[in-house]
Amino acid sequence: MKYFKKVLAITVKDLLLEAHTKELTPAMLIFSLIVIVIFNFSFEPGMQNSDIITPGILWIAFVFAGMLGLARSFAEEHEQEAIRGLMLAPVDHSAIYLGKTLSNLVFLFCVEIISVLAFGIFFNINIFPILPGLAVVLGLATPGFVAVGTLYAAMASNIRLREILLPVLLFPIIVPVLIAAVKITGVVLKGQPLSGVSGWLNLLAAYDGIFIIVGVLTFEYVIEE
Amino acid sequence: MDKDENVIIRAEGLAKSFGHTRALKGIDLTVRSGDFWLIFGPNGAGKSTLIGILATLLKQTKGKLTIDGIHSGNDIVELRRKIGVISHQTFLYGDLTAYENLSFYGRLYGIDNLKTKVTGMLAEMGLADWADERVRNFSRGMQQRLTIARALLHGPSILLLDEPGTGLDQHAMRHFYHLLGDLHSQKQTILMTSHNLTIGLERCTHLAILAGGRIVFSAQKSELDGKNFEEIYFYYTEKERK
């Protein structure tokens, strides 16, 4: 109980920082929208199989925007080495991991929700009937991505070439999330029931669970000096 | 539990290697309640490593460490409660206000009556009027005071300082050591490392010299009376260099 209060304290701290600076989420959001628009240009308008491509566009936008946020998520911690202050606190270091994962999750969820609305307008899709389905896929795919992402971002935050290495290390690992999310989103956009993709949903849930556990167990080693 | 109840830090044979580099080669140290230790040493002597181990940020390769009766191998989380750390970085968030910074740290330590505690602490450090100002806009000296408030908020048994003067101008530094002296007269146990011989000497109770990963000299200040500490320092550090 005490432990989770401290996890939450870290998350709230990050949200408060973002509320003050308003730097990260707007940048992520704009970037996500740019990706959607740019990708739209690279395909013929009114293409016959556009419903095959659109889920991919959406998820590439989320993953890129998420990467942007993750790459910055430890910047404030290193500016005055506040991360060491966190490590000195009387709580297991995994609490830092969970707190940061949770705040990154909140940021990316915000970006995703607004992007989806914009996406509906751009592509002339009435998204309201399919919102529950979208909520399920966003809710299951994003945590896995952010869980690995936060672990890797912490790792990359104080090594050389971090801007290059973070995406190089992170993208291959999240391939399963990307495949599953695109498949499920495709089904949702077609208005088909989720029961047809229960295997994919299970895969996402398993991925989330496994990588949150990996993060909790190994985070301590990536921030120790 | 330590037999001597006054002992805050008991270190026996602390050693630390990074890969093949031996940063500390066996440190014995006993700090009693109310002591103000100053540990001098040239760059690369192992000062930061020593503070790192005492602060639980690093794990010693060899040796035993007990802080306020808690063995470092036992309950590391509980042990962290006993320590306050000040480094040359502030550990503060520039885009949070002074109040928000302190209450965040307060929550991490699970402090009760947080609001009163934080307000009181800010007033004590002369920052009451700046509570809702973002720390980024603070002068270096104000940030330093807030750093002290941050380190003392949870009432640690020992305050560890790792070269806190770095980046302060003479004026701010003088003020800072004045504050430390005040804390010490309020019975706060302090251990500080420094490479700057000109500071802090008046207020400390114990002096030590760390060179080449060993404590090569240690004395109570009263034993030193009249002797030129600077000469002692150069004698020992030059010897180690050879």
Add this chain to the structure above:
Amino acid sequence: MKKMDIAVFVLGILTFLAISLSLYMAFIYTPLEKTMGAVQKIFYFHLPLAWIGFLAFFIVFLGGVLYLITGSIKWDNLAYSSAEIGVVFSTLVLITGSIWAKRAWNTWWTWDPRLTTMLILWMIYVGYIMMRNAVDNIERRAKISAVIGIAGFVDVPIVFMAIRWWRTMHPLLITSKGMGLAPSMLTALFVSLASFTLLYVYLLLIRVRLGTAMNIAEEIKIRLSDKL
């Protein structure tokens, strides 16, 4: 040390003989496959290479776990050595797989689950090696490597499952039943598997010894500079 030298030497001779035997079996002992022709011979190397790839990355995982538990740098050395060998072998898997695909389906690349999984793995461990060059502190590097090695290997089954479902239409080709292997082919395959495993162990041993020697050299360098 002397005894070790002899052991490594003997292992080297054995590996040489074993690989020679599998070459003989692959090219002379086994009959030519009717539909595929000579390209089918790749099969005797492709599969063992892939097996070594997975084995090598498993050892990276194991070395990482043991390093985090014990803190002993020798496990990091083992993991890194295995990662290097694994990357070399998985590169060969991708190349031989491509040649196979060209002959079988007239395309250099197919998104076959196994081959694609190998590609993703290859990317993960190339990243692992790139990261190692970017971190100078030995302990930090070892810790980060261990975490990447663990996360990467845990990811393997999930990647494989995801890619297999993603390409459900694709026939599973390299199963012994589907291929209707002649007994001599099966024998050749097993001999090849065994001799490549031997080759892996031999390479790993040499690479680990090299790594240890490098660590010792580093230590001597530091001791000397301490004296100066």
